[in-house]
Amino acid sequence: SQKIEQNSEALNIQEGKTATLTCNYTNYSPAYLQWYRQDPGRGPVFLLLIRENEKEKRKERLKVTFDTTLKQSLFHITASQPADSATYLCALGRYSGAGSYQLTFGKGTKLSVIP
């Protein structure tokens, strides 16, 4: 069966350090992978998308890597700040036919940045 695993439910990190979150998947052939941020009681907020033929994407302090051989994506936040504390969701986009993609989410990793 298809699985998306974010291997840490929770991650605590000191302010200023780099946070690295992992997303692994099995039995998927994703067209792309997205990362979202979710704050309590709020909807997910899109951060970055990386396509199956891309290795790395950057946006400000964020970096995403995508290894389709290992079936893994790493999400890095450099120079982390307390304001980065949130749950981070990995989501895989799979082409489902008729011009449509289905986005499937992992359970998320709750990141706490300690001052």
Add this chain to the structure above:
Amino acid sequence: EPEVTQTPSHQVTQMGQEVILRCVPISNHLYFYWYRQILGQKVEFLVSFYNNEISEKSEIFDDQFSVERPDGSNFTLKIRSTKLEDSAMYFCASSHFDGDYGYTFGSGTRLTVV
């Protein structure tokens, strides 16, 4: 920045009642979605909608669910006969090129079935 707007933010309903959750997607987006998140669990896909019809639906989206785009701006999710297990946060989302540039999610409607 454009937003997806959902109303109401919180709805309490009796088991067996019908509820309609409303969404106003971003105006130039073409693809619309409903997701739900049961407390403490992951965000789950319900249905996608494009060109005025359902393009895909999950196993969760059974006959008690329906979606409609009654005019050029609103996108609704109807649950015909609510059950206790329908209690969840329901998120509407929209995208321009079916996810190529990410989905924009609303803030959600918290549905509580009692």
